Amino acid sequence: MKGISYPRYGGPEVLEYGELRDPKVGPDQVLVRVRAAAVNPVDWKCREGHLDPVLDAVFPVIPGWDVSGVVVQPGAAVTEFAAGDEVIGYVREDFLSRGTFAEYVAAPVRTLARKPRTLSFEEAAGLPLAGLTAYQVLVKALEVRRGETVLVHAAAGGVGSLAVQIAAHLGARVIGTAGEHNHDYVRTLGGEPVAYGEGLTERVRGLAPEGVEAVFDTVGGDTLKTSANLLAPEGRLASIADPEVRGYGGRYCFVRPDAEDLRHLSELADQGALSVHVERTFPLERAADAHRLSQEGHTRGKIVVTVGGEPEEGPA
Known part of the structure; x- marks a missing residue:
């Protein structure tokens, strides 16, 4: 072959x-x-x-x-x-x-x-990989619930774009960081876009003054400290990019194959709740x-x- x-x-x-x-x-x-x-x-x-x-x-x-x-x-x-x-x-x-x-x-x-x-x-x-990553972090690690506010970093990327849609399907309010040229795209996914970079904390606090219940980090590094500072009391933080997230009380996640989770994602796509x-x-x-x-x-x-x-x- x-x-x-x-x-x-x-x-x-x-x-x-x-x-x-x-x-x-x-x-x-x-x-x-x-x-x-x-x-x-x-x-x-x-x-x-x-x-x-x-x-x-x-x-x-x-x-x-x-x-x-x-x-x-x-x-x-x-x-x-x-x-x-x-x-x-x-x-x-x-x-x-x-x-x-x-x-x-x-x-x-x-x-x-x-x-x-x-x-x-x-x-x-x-x-598969991006969808399973988003699903397992949001549902199993962060345990996102209806009515919560979730911050998704790199919301226009492969994992981020699916995470925005899955979190919205779960009934959460979704704030997503993205370059300004991708803001309209993030809106089509069901998220509220904010520009990343200097001043991110103030921009997110402007949308969620009391902080966010969950942060899905796909970037790592300095973003972890910013993310931890944006959490509401008892908020949860998970990262797929940087194991140092544990130092901020968060969880480091690595996606695993799971046929049942993958079947669920396939069903969401056929229901029109998930696009790629x-x-x-x-x-x-x-x-x-x-x-x-x-x-x-x-x-x-x-x-x-x-x-x-x-x-x-x-x-x-």
Whole structure:
């Protein structure tokens, strides 16, 4: 099969397009013909070796954890899916090797759910990692409740844009930091935009004088101190960007695959409560350009790599 891999850690230039070994399909896996795979900041962080302290790399590494595609072959123990089913997945294992930037991926059933009918393959590919991150932080870590005010940082980004929509669906009032060029976009998501940068505390206090009940941090660093100072009494703080959040009494969160959570997100999308904005797509062979754009850090919504083509019976 064709795909992208890297033989060592490094910059985007280490990504190579070419022939890869066909994946084997374990008993609890399904072989998925990939139609699209989203790019996430964690992809280039893995490629540069930043996650080496916690994840072994078995080179060559195929990058990518997000996928949308069509089931080609279920494993021997699989009853949840059949050939022809359209699925989405956050296909993460606890080592780096068998990712989604290829024509096929053998995905554990625990990482998959049925693709939302209302989303294209490109849009659906952008839902799993970012959507699960937003859902698990808001619902499980911050336990956001109806009527509360939630501050979401980087509200126009991949995770932030989904967090705004999910928090609004939960019945919360949502304030979102974003560049001024993205303020109208944040409003369409159901949030009240504020500009980030100097004076942020005063701007948020102008909207929520008593403070906010919950802060979802996606930035880290100095933003943590600002966020802690904006909390109402008994307010909660969670970060996906900086474990130093614990020093402010908050929780550090790392998304995990969860088929039930992913099914819920798919249902929200089909109900019209959740949309995925795809800022740009790249063909698989240009995955390095997709990584470069992601690394710039200013994308609205998601960047997606497309594999294209109609589902086949399996790798040649």
